[in-house]
Amino acid sequence: MSSTISPLAKPFPAIPMIGGVTLRVARARYKAWDRCDLTYVELAPGTVVAGVLTQSRCPSPEVEWCRQALVLGQARALVVNAGNANAFTGHRGRAAVETIAARAAQRLGCKPSDVFVASTGVIGVPLPIDKAEAGLDAAFVAQPCGWQAAAETIGTTDTFAKGAVTQAVVDGRTVTLAGIIKGSGMIAPDMATMLGFIFTDATVDAGYLQAALVAANAPSFACITVDGDTSTSDTVLAFATGAAGNAVLADDDSSGADAFRAALDDLCRQLALLVIRDGEGASKLIEVQVTGAESDRSAHRIAMSIANSPLVKTAIAGGDANWGRVVMAVGKAGEPADRDRLAIRFGNTQVARDGLAVEGYDEAPVAAHLKGQEVEIGVDLGLDGGSATVWTCDLTHGYISINADYRS
Amino acid sequence: MSSTISPLAKPFPAIPMIGGVTLRVARARYKAWDRCDLTYVELAPGTVVAGVLTQSRCPSPEVEWCRQALVLGQARALVVNAGNANAFTGHRGRAAVETIAARAAQRLGCKPSDVFVASTGVIGVPLPIDKAEAGLDAAFVAQPCGWQAAAETIGTTDTFAKGAVTQAVVDGRTVTLAGIIKGSGMIAPDMATMLGFIFTDATVDAGYLQAALVAANAPSFACITVDGDTSTSDTVLAFATGAAGNAVLADDDSSGADAFRAALDDLCRQLALLVIRDGEGASKLIEVQVTGAESDRSAHRIAMSIANSPLVKTAIAGGDANWGRVVMAVGKAGEPADRDRLAIRFGNTQVARDGLAVEGYDEAPVAAHLKGQEVEIGVDLGLDGGSATVWTCDLTHGYISINADYRS
Numbered sequence: 001m002s003s004t005i006s007p008l009a010k011p012f013p014a015i016p017m018i019g020g021v022t023l024r025v026a027r028a029r030y031k032a033w034d035r036c037d038l039t040y041v042e043l044a045p046g047t048v049v050a051g052v053l054t055q056s057r058c059p060s061p062e063v064e065w066c067r068q069a070l071v072l073g074q075a076r077a078l079v080v081n082a083g084n085a086n087a088f089t090g091h092r093g094r095a096a097v098e099t100i101a102a103r104a105a106q107r108l109g110c111k112p113s114d115v116f117v118a119s120t121g122v123i124g125v126p127l128p129i130d131k132a133e134a135g136l137d138a139a140f141v142a143q144p145c146g147w148q149a150a151a152e153t154i155g156t157t158d159t160f161a162k163g164a165v166t167q168a169v170v171d172g173r174t175v176t177l178a179g180i181i182k183g184s185g186m187i188a189p190d191m192a193t194m195l196g197f198i199f200t201d202a203t204v205d206a207g208y209l210q211a212a213l214v215a216a217n218a219p220s221f222a223c224i225t226v227d228g229d230t231s232t233s234d235t236v237l238a239f240a241t242g243a244a245g246n247a248v249l250a251d252d253d254s255s256g257a258d259a260f261r262a263a264l265d266d267l268c269r270q271l272a273l274l275v276i277r278d279g280e281g282a283s284k285l286i287e288v289q290v291t292g293a294e295s296d297r298s299a300h301r302i303a304m305s306i307a308n309s310p311l312v313k314t315a316i317a318g319g320d321a322n323w324g325r326v327v328m329a330v331g332k333a334g335e336p337a338d339r340d341r342l343a344i345r346f347g348n349t350q351v352a353r354d355g356l357a358v359e360g361y362d363e364a365p366v367a368a369h370l371k372g373q374e375v376e377i378g379v380d381l382g383l384d385g386g387s388a389t390v391w392t393c394d395l396t397h398g399y400i401s402i403n404a405d406y407r408s
Numbered sequence: 409m410s411s412t413i414s415p416l417a418k419p420f421p422a423i424p425m426i427g428g429v430t431l432r433v434a435r436a437r438y439k440a441w442d443r444c445d446l447t448y449v450e451l452a453p454g455t456v457v458a459g460v461l462t463q464s465r466c467p468s469p470e471v472e473w474c475r476q477a478l479v480l481g482q483a484r485a486l487v488v489n490a491g492n493a494n495a496f497t498g499h500r501g502r503a504a505v506e507t508i509a510a511r512a513a514q515r516l517g518c519k520p521s522d523v524f525v526a527s528t529g530v531i532g533v534p535l536p537i538d539k540a541e542a543g544l545d546a547a548f549v550a551q552p553c554g555w556q557a558a559a560e561t562i563g564t565t566d567t568f569a570k571g572a573v574t575q576a577v578v579d580g581r582t583v584t585l586a587g588i589i590k591g592s593g594m595i596a597p598d599m600a601t602m603l604g605f606i607f608t609d610a611t612v613d614a615g616y617l618q619a620a621l622v623a624a625n626a627p628s629f630a631c632i633t634v635d636g637d638t639s640t641s642d643t644v645l646a647f648a649t650g651a652a653g654n655a656v657l658a659d660d661d662s663s664g665a666d667a668f669r670a671a672l673d674d675l676c677r678q679l680a681l682l683v684i685r686d687g688e689g690a691s692k693l694i695e696v697q698v699t700g701a702e703s704d705r706s707a708h709r710i711a712m713s714i715a716n717s718p719l720v721k722t723a724i725a726g727g728d729a730n731w732g733r734v735v736m737a738v739g740k741a742g743e744p745a746d747r748d749r750l751a752i753r754f755g756n757t758q759v760a761r762d763g764l765a766v767e768g769y770d771e772a773p774v775a776a777h778l779k780g781q782e783v784e785i786g787v788d789l790g791l792d793g794g795s796a797t798v799w800t801c802d803l804t805h806g807y808i809s810i811n812a813d814y815r816s
Contacts, residue, residue, distance in 0.1 A: 056739030058747040088735050088747065090764040123732035124765045227718040229733075230740035310635040310718070314811035324531035325637075327496050331464030332638035339466040340498065356498040357532045397808050403722035404804065 019243025020044030028135025030083030040139035054234035060087035073206030092126035170256030203242035220268035281398025293386030305333035313395035341382030427651025428452030436543025438491030448547035456614035457483035462642035468495035481614030500534035572678035576671035578664030611650035628676035689806025701794030713741035721803035749790030
C-alpha cells in the first residue's frame, strides 16, 4: 500500500464471510517489505469458477494457467502473489506456477487444475519458487483472516484496500456476493495489474456463471481505463461455493437468476469504479456518456477514445470545460460521426449543439461541476440509438511522478 | 511562440527563396497578441498542389475546403491563420473560409478553388471575418519576407520556428524543396494542429505530386505521435511552381523522378521530426524500431502502440530501462506476437531475448543511452520480415503543465 491515499478513496465496507470460502494471508517476502504478500483462499469441494482474462498477446504464465483451468470449471483454491508479476519469465515462470498449484493441490487432495494462481508486481523476474513455497506453507497454517486483510495483501501500488458486497434472494434464500480487487493504473511501477476476485455462496452452474460474468464484465471492467495501457496479467475470477443451498442457477429461466445477475452486475460495477478511484494520480472520477451513436459498439469506441485522450484528461484535471478536445476525441475515434449534429455537455449544462458552441451558455454551473470530484461528460451524436458509458480519471502531475520518477 | 524553447530545438536552417513563391505575413490580431498571425503565400500561375489531410471525422471547414480544391490540383495562393482554428463553428466557419478564398482570388484574378486555406488555434470560435479581411488586405501590400518569418507566423504553441530544405538534380537542373511546419502536440491549449507546407520550383504533374506526397507521408508524418491525439485540422500541402524549368515529372520513369522523390521523402522526415522535437514537454526524442513482424502494417501498429503508451513514455522520461512496459505495449497492440520470441533493446544493448531478460546484461551503456536526448527502442518479434520505425517524445510534467494548467 502506498502512503498517500487517493482523494477519491472509499472506506472498506463491512463484508460478511461467505460459506465455503476461507481466507488466509502470509509473508512470502517477494520484495524487501514487511507485509503480507501471499493470499491463499481455500474453497469448499464443489466450488465452480468463471473468469475473464487479459486480451494481451503477451500474457503471464498465470493467465495461461487460469485460461486452461477455467475450461474445467472447478476450483478448490486461489493463490495470489503480490510484488512479482512473474510475467515475461520464460519456462522458469511457468515452473513457478506449476509448483504453486501442485503444492496447494497436495495440501487439499485435489487436482492442480483446481488451483488458480494470479501474480502482480515487477515483471521479467521469475517468481522465486522457494519464497512461494515457504509463503504458501505459512499460509496453510495461518489463522483465517477477513476480507480487508485479503484486499490489502493482493495490493501493490494501490493506495487503499478495495472491496464490495451485494446480496440477492435466489430460490427463497439470501445469497451473498463479495469481491476484492487491486489495480491503480492498467500497469504501473510495480505492474498495477487489475486482479479482481469475486466469491458467492450461491449454487451456480459453471457454464452459467461464466456467461453471467462475461455479461457483467462488458459494462464494468471493460469500460474503465486509467491510461489506456493493458496489463499482461489482468484477471477477474468468480467462485461460487454453493453453500447457500439454493437450487442450482443453470440458466436465465432458473428461479432467482435475474436477481443474481443484477447483483453480479452491481458488484462488478462497484469494483471497477474502485479501480478508477485509485487511478494513478487521480483527483477526479470522470464518467463519459455517449448516446445517439450508430450502435452500442460504436458508442463504446467513441467513449473510450474520449476517456483515453490525454488532452481531455488534462483539461478535466485543470477544471477546463474544453469541449474542443472532446470534439477532437470523437473525430479521431474513426467511428461514424457528423460534426454538425454533435452535442456536448458537462454535467447538466449543454455547451455545444448542432456543431456549434451554445451561445451564451451559463458557465457558472459548468465551472462548479468541474470543481467537484465527479465529472460527467455527455456526448450525443444525433445519429441513432447506440449508447455507452465508460469511466476514467483525470491525468495529473501525480501520474507523471508515480510513473516517471520511479526507478526499477 | 512560447518563451521556453524546447531542449530538443534545432536552429532554423538557411533556406533559399524558391522561384514562383512569394511569402508575406501580417497582423490579423486573431488573439490579443502583438505578432504576425496571418501568412499569405502567392504562387506563380501554373503551380500545382498536392495534400494530405486529417482523418478526423470532425474536420475543420478549412480541411473540407482543401479536400475539395485538391481535386482540381491547381494553386495560386495559400492563406494560413494562427490563433483561431475555426473548427466546430458551423456555417459561420465555412463562410469565413469562403470569404478568404474569394478575396485572395479577386486579388489574383484566379478561381477561389485556387486558394488554399488553413487555420490553427482555439476551436469553437468562428474565425472573425473582419479580422481575416483586414489581415489579408495588409498582407497583400506587405513586403515579401523570408522563410523563418513565415514559419514563426504559422506557429501557435510552438517553442521554435521549424523549417527544412533539400535539393535534387532533375533533368540536369537543381531543384529546391523547402518546407515549414508548426505543431507541438497533436492538439493543444491553442489546438497545436500540425500544419506543414512544402514548396518546390520543380515542374511536376499534379497527380504525380499527389502520389509522391502520399508515399512520403507514410513513413514521416504518419509515423510521429506526441500524445496519440489527432487534430481536427492537420494538413500537409505541397506546391510545385515549375520555375526550375525541368521537363515535367509525370511518373516514376521521368528523368530525375527518383532524386525528386528521395528529396521529398527526406524533407518530410526532417519536418516530421521537428514536430516531435517540439512535443509538448518533451525532453527526449524517442525512435521506436520494430522488426520481425508479420507485416509492415502490423509492425507499424505495434510501434505506434509502444510510442503512444503513457507508461513507456514516462519510463523514458525517468531514464528507466523498463522493458516490461514495452512488452505490455506489444501485447496490447492486438497484433500477432509470440512472447517467447520477443527481443528488446535500448540503444545497442539487448535487454530481453527469447521471452526472458538477458541475464547479466551490462546496464551501464543502457543507463548512458537513456540519459541522452535521443533514445532508441528496438523490438524484434521474431515472426517474419515486417518492419516499421516511428518517433515520439517522452511524457513529462511539462506536458501536464501545458495542458492541465491552461484555462481557455
